[in-house]
Amino acid sequence: MNEPRKPESNAAIVTEPLKAETRKFNFYYGDNHALKNVDLPVAERRVTALIGPSGCGKSTLLRSFNRMHDLYPGNRYEGEIRLYPDDVDLVSPTVDPIEIRMRISMVFQKPNPFPKTIFENVAYGLMVRGEKRRSVLEEKVEEALRGAALWDEVKDRLDDLAFNLSGGQQQRLCIARALAADPEIILFDEPTSALDPIATASIEELIAEIKEKVTILIVTHNMQQAARISDYTAFMYLGELIEFGRTDELFVRPRKKQTEDYITGRFG
Amino acid sequence: MSDAMTAADKGGGSSSLYLDRIRTMRHVRNGKERIIEAILFVAAFCAVAVTVAIVAILLYEASTFFAHVSLVEFLTGTEWTPLFERASFGMLPLLVGTVVTSFIAFLVAGPLGFLIAMYLSEFAPPKLAEVLKPFLELLAGVPTIVYGYFALLFVTPLLQKIIPGLPGFNMLSAGLVMGLMIVPYVASVSEDAMRAVPMALREGSYAMGATRFQTAMWVVLPASFSGVMAAFVLGVSRAVGETMIVAIAAGQQPNFTFDPREPAATITAFIVQVAMGDLPHGSIGYQSIFAVGLVLVVITLFFNLIGQMLRRRIREVY
Numbered sequence: 001m002n003e004p005r006k007p008e009s010n011a012a013i014v015t016e017p018l019k020a021e022t023r024k025f026n027f028y029y030g031d032n033h034a035l036k037n038v039d040l041p042v043a044e045r046r047v048t049a050l051i052g053p054s055g056c057g058k059s060t061l062l063r064s065f066n067r068m069h070d071l072y073p074g075n076r077y078e079g080e081i082r083l084y085p086d087d088v089d090l091v092s093p094t095v096d097p098i099e100i101r102m103r104i105s106m107v108f109q110k111p112n113p114f115p116k117t118i119f120e121n122v123a124y125g126l127m128v129r130g131e132k133r134r135s136v137l138e139e140k141v142e143e144a145l146r147g148a149a150l151w152d153e154v155k156d157r158l159d160d161l162a163f164n165l166s167g168g169q170q171q172r173l174c175i176a177r178a179l180a181a182d183p184e185i186i187l188f189d190e191p192t193s194a195l196d197p198i199a200t201a202s203i204e205e206l207i208a209e210i211k212e213k214v215t216i217l218i219v220t221h222n223m224q225q226a227a228r229i230s231d232y233t234a235f236m237y238l239g240e241l242i243e244f245g246r247t248d249e250l251f252v253r254p255r256k257k258q259t260e261d262y263i264t265g266r267f268g
Numbered sequence: 269m270s271d272a273m274t275a276a277d278k279g280g281g282s283s284s285l286y287l288d289r290i291r292t293m294r295h296v297r298n299g300k301e302r303i304i305e306a307i308l309f310v311a312a313f314c315a316v317a318v319t320v321a322i323v324a325i326l327l328y329e330a331s332t333f334f335a336h337v338s339l340v341e342f343l344t345g346t347e348w349t350p351l352f353e354r355a356s357f358g359m360l361p362l363l364v365g366t367v368v369t370s371f372i373a374f375l376v377a378g379p380l381g382f383l384i385a386m387y388l389s390e391f392a393p394p395k396l397a398e399v400l401k402p403f404l405e406l407l408a409g410v411p412t413i414v415y416g417y418f419a420l421l422f423v424t425p426l427l428q429k430i431i432p433g434l435p436g437f438n439m440l441s442a443g444l445v446m447g448l449m450i451v452p453y454v455a456s457v458s459e460d461a462m463r464a465v466p467m468a469l470r471e472g473s474y475a476m477g478a479t480r481f482q483t484a485m486w487v488v489l490p491a492s493f494s495g496v497m498a499a500f501v502l503g504v505s506r507a508v509g510e511t512m513i514v515a516i517a518a519g520q521q522p523n524f525t526f527d528p529r530e531p532a533a534t535i536t537a538f539i540v541q542v543a544m545g546d547l548p549h550g551s552i553g554y555q556s557i558f559a560v561g562l563v564l565v566v567i568t569l570f571f572n573l574i575g576q577m578l579r580r581r582i583r584e585v586y
Contacts, residue, residue: 106475112466125476128478
């Protein structure tokens, strides 16, 4: 399925199948060279965490995976992000960003439910695809809400506006919205930074469940969180991927000095 | 207590805390605060007072009118002939004239203003939007008298080619041009509401694979719904109160008809006519402008209340 991995490469660290992989990936905001030669493997049905200090490019890298940068003028991708098993380069100009976003969902930092009902929020991805059959929508919405551990709390008020939910519930709703689209990868951009510890714990639990089915890439500035929930961790600094490794190894025996300084709290 | 004293004493006479001075200044400070508060209160009170005064004067003057004309005749009569020997004061012709012209204006300004706002906020490249917006604002800056003659001398002849037998004065032309006039208001207020929708919502929609159009219709529009409604209400209010265009292009004959091809007078057009001296000061006919003015205020108030209700019912949490 994948090309043979060079022994020295980050990809060689992952001994299981890959879902995606960036190769010599660069990104520019206008003249600002925000990402430099990033080689990041993303293992299938595993959680890969991106950590690093503010401005290191971790969110920029995450948002490259669903082509969010296409929304704003002056942005430029260079290099490749291969998506497996069909082995397409998802940042290639010939690839339709809308198709990519339908295959790769995203959960944002601040819960951003749409000004619609709970039902419509979860059904959004299907409605965007033109699905109108009520029975299909109902089935998918229930499945997604159950998947996001929200069904029992909202099943009697699916027609309420989503704004009436609490912050933690809103974020689970956003996860349900992402799940309902049957994505291959879900991108999480600091999904718990706006939540209290209890809501955070429930989201982390949820991520552990979801990864049984979906590949997860998560940006977090909380190192404990990365250590708790991820299988692989990438440490980024100033737009470069400094170190990539299995989470249990990277946090115990970092190979690079910068990684060690960061995870021991010497900077960041 | 004694701890506090020593802390203050440490700084000596020129304490870095300026405690002595702060204490002696207390009364001065409070006095100043009170004066400023009073000035601000008077300023705020003025706005309220003027509004109340306008309504009071309208009510008072209208009451002398209603001493001669029954309210029932005024509200249900279909003939408005204050200049005639046997004057009749049924205001329905004026009301209908106002409603028909405002409705035509709304049919133009509502959809057009909404589409322009949607384009500027969601679709236009930022640089193009920067060029287009001043043009739109220019349209809002054109004096209404210019619009009036534009309707009479340009739009009406044009319409006469399409609709044979169209009179030189007609509500259609006035309404259409009035609609053009309020397009910038509707567009600008709607666009502000759409721009106020957080980028995070749009990104959430795009991230689900939505197109620009889907995002605009399914996320931005419901999120800015109350603002768009407010824009419509504001636009209609302006149309109802608009004077010059209808006075010039719709004719000034009170005419009880819903046919937009007919000439008619609106409430405002009639007030202008009287104010320009067609009726002797102090006569019942003259007093009638206060009665119809009151109706105008009530209509505007009604629209504002509807707007407020819509706002409250579909309220977003940003």
